Amino acid sequence: MQEATLCDAQDGLAPFREKFMLPAGMIYLDGNSLGALPKATPARLQQVITQEWGQDLIQSWNKHQWLDAPLRIGDKLTRLLGARPGEVVVADSTSINIFKLLSAALPLRPERRVILADSESFPTDLYMVQGLIQLLGQDYRLRLVATEALSHALNDEVALVLLSQVNYKTGALLDIAQITTQAHDAGALIVWDLAHSCGVIPLELTAWNVDFAVGCGYKYLNGGPGAPAFLYVAHTHQATVQPLLSGWLGHVEPFSFVTEYHPAPGIRRHLCGTPPILSLLALECGVDLLLEADLHAIREKSMALGDFFIAQMTPLGFSLASPRNAEDRGSQVAFRHPQGYAIIQALIAEGVIGDFRAPDILRFGFAPLYVSFSDVAQSVAILHDIMATGRWDQPAFHQRQTVT
């Protein structure tokens, strides 16, 4: 505990904790699933609701730049993504955006019929591919391989590769630059899911030559539950990639109300329907707060928190499911335990919020802007006590609930 106090005292990001509303008596290690509430958000949303919606009503689309918000927030995100202005837009959900990008990118490789993905992808990524393939017919297929076999599975049948930078269960981190080059060398294009990395790992999509990417607003971006997602299309592909979820806000002139779809130039064509403004502007608060911090400092602290957690856990006999080396991990650490579900419930009952991923993963996320080293030390102490006393083994903790 002394070591934790020392680390906290030296933590340059510590002041950010005060910018979040954190519940008293809770240690929140699930910011990788739903980020915490920035203190600025409630007042901003109250303003959006009572003034912009309530008083200015329909005029707010122009007067308060609601119409510009998806691109404005997208441009802010380019700073986290190492992308160029005009390459990112906020819209819809990660699932929908995956469908958008895959369906729009396939025609760039018309002779190829395989979408290659990691069998350990977050399932919705795979489900969206399955739906798209069913819709397309024509011998399109999804090829699932284990992470370590990815490079061997790249051949001239592969049109697109769909990968998550960070494994949602284990936190294992892939090398975007290297794999993107391998995909390109095989003639394929690549779509990266950055749900578990954007906002917590410095990214260089331009430098890494990434074609397409999607990501999530409600994890490390602290955008609120179900916040809209984002999508990125590299400058070089923007003119050639035509949206097939072709809604009116992606039209070149949405207010001309013509019957034929013509896509807008640039990234705006990937907008579809009218965006959920309340959720969208809550996301902007989270992004603005994140942009005040140095992303490299965030990454340093994230790795240190994870290492500290693993070191503290070692004597407890859980089996580490995450890479031991911090450079190879995202901002979460996972352990396996056959009784993982009940143990997580016991932890939650005592105010330590981690989560469980079937079949046996206990997952702990470290959001460096509001998690301290003392939080980590205290969590492990509580877990230790729960295991030592066996008080995880109660009927209530074995009852399954849905959690996201």
Added chain:
Amino acid sequence: MQEATLCDAQDGLAPFREKFMLPAGMIYLDGNSLGALPKATPARLQQVITQEWGQDLIQSWNKHQWLDAPLRIGDKLTRLLGARPGEVVVADSTSINIFKLLSAALPLRPERRVILADSESFPTDLYMVQGLIQLLGQDYRLRLVATEALSHALNDEVALVLLSQVNYKTGALLDIAQITTQAHDAGALIVWDLAHSCGVIPLELTAWNVDFAVGCGYKYLNGGPGAPAFLYVAHTHQATVQPLLSGWLGHVEPFSFVTEYHPAPGIRRHLCGTPPILSLLALECGVDLLLEADLHAIREKSMALGDFFIAQMTPLGFSLASPRNAEDRGSQVAFRHPQGYAIIQALIAEGVIGDFRAPDILRFGFAPLYVSFSDVAQSVAILHDIMATGRWDQPAFHQRQTVT
């Protein structure tokens, strides 16, 4: 004006006006585009943000039933739609939901290749079809016809018919029961877009044998800007219609994290990604308020407001673009004028909010829960004065802005 005062005095819905936050000095005739703010919404959203998100964080998915919200609100909507519980879910945008239903319904008519639609549909409906058809290839095509030619265009090539009950420009109202029967007689299935009717016209989707429907949360449902949309699938089709935008929340066991998609039974399969909770729960406030009112009384008042408006407008020389008979109209009245754009800007400058739809339509919507007969009389008096003095003809009023 005396007549208006009399009508207001006899208006059984008049007390509902107090349940909305309406800006002082504004007459809002654009509830057909963005509904007004219910007074209950800001406090509820503050609770959702500070308590549910801020304090209970990830646990709110269960503890505060976030996970159930799309179906719970959908079930509430069945009362406005004349549908059965379990036939409606709230999700995504109207555009996305159109794509979902069309793509999922086409396999029910595997030998047919035509999607038939009204050439005066709100453009995004047509754009979504165009994208889908481009994706499908295989000789699928969109056949656009004028409203009056719809029944003649129905033949054995038509797989699906996509229609709006209310024409977004003119307010012309189609007979759902009759057209649905015609479509079925021709062996086609039908998707109704209820964006401009749900919440203001009593609907009987079950009695009318409607196959599929979508609609909008931010117009007469007063759900807030860009509120999530809804979709309806008739009980009879639910087991056979398989989602192709197949996201994780539509999976039979979303938290089993298996790699293969298996759709949930019932309407839940049409969920895709994680819903934007803030916008979703704001919508619920609007729906709850609407359910306090009698939908038939709403329709009566809506027709009376429209008739009253038309009667007042007659001497001004605008040309009526809407049906004269209230039974044939939705809750909006449109007039044509070659200088419509500038005239609407002049009206807005004086606090009367209508909107403009290219090329020459002035559109006024009457949301019966918060628009009074006095509002209508006063609006026409202001318009009269604007026309009589010619003060619409100022350079500022001719400058085009985007409005939604």
